[in-house]
Amino acid sequence: MKVRGLGAWILVMLLVVGAATPAWADDGDEDGADEVSVLDARDDGADVDHEEDGRDEDDDRDDRDDDDDDDRDDRGGRVILVSDKVPAVTAGDTVWISLTWRADGLDATDFRVVATKTKGVDVSYPANTGSYTSLWADDTLSDGELDFTALRLDVPYDAKRAVRIQLEVSYKVNGQDRADVYVGKRRTKRVTLRIPVQAYTGADVAQVNLDPQTVVAGSGAWIDIAYTGYAPRVDGFQVVVTDAAGLVLEYPQGNYTSLVHDAVLEDGETDVARVYVDASGATPGDYTLSVEASWSKAGTPGSLAGTVAVTVVAP
């Protein structure tokens, strides 16, 4: 399984610490207004249009609700989201992101994070927790401990420049339910994450493993046409032989063939399409078949022309 790099993410991580470490003070966003304003200003240098990435007045109101800028009343400890910056995701992709938390002055048990509002993205959780996510090590964030939670994001191909999710955290302190967390100096019951989205711009698919395949004259054999996906996902994958070079061919599905596992090819996945070569009447020699693969990516058709080398050998 591959690990992705930072992509377009270049933001400075806001490290939230209490008063003990003023050198790591936040950006001074203390008025409860748009908590992502710093993110926007630094996001790859690109202009950010809140309307374009789906933010509306409801988001602003929700973020201000339950916010408390008075950090003097921390009710005997804090749970802190050490940074609300997340890496960019690729449109059409499915990825896991993580958020790191710290407890100061308390032990938080039964720690849970739920996405309560999503715009432009689907959120899901680890299989062992199902309807929420919790900390990686266990469900307890001890005083001074750092740990992270992971969420799965399904980002559609038509995602705009950024997608937003709103998270709610719940935990217990000495058996008492709490839901407040600190982001910077602001105490809140809702955390809004702005997740930058980058468009996929490379090749969708490549034909791979181009070594010649052998068929014995007078008999027949299946030949493999292998493809690797590079785009996050393509659907409806089909392959046809556009020039059989004089060989007799048969498809498993009428007049085309598809991939063995399914008609979907995802990034990093290699699958094969198969065609049966009937060499019962073929003369030994080298043959080059022309093939064409076709697919759909978010409703947009794509295709790739290629060749397959077949060697018919004498029995």
Place this chain on the structure above:
Amino acid sequence: MRSVATAVVFAVVLAACGGLGAADREALARLEGRWMCDVQRFTFEDVGAIESELEARVVAAGYAVSDYAEFKAILAETPDLREQVRKAYEEYCA
């Protein structure tokens, strides 16, 4: 996550026997602090990829997964060690 969690159960016993020395704990605290920073900077294909990345870091640092599990068990009981992790995080995530 489950493999590490399982190892933690056994590591509790090992922790009582003091399997990791002070230098090991310091090294793993540095690893942990950096990991807590990096895990949020990357996307992962799936949960297994997160586990694999962590395990690769542990091995690259010269430790076994069981050592890390023991460290995590000790971490839960040792505020000073958690403070070391926090300092390592702050130094790395500047």
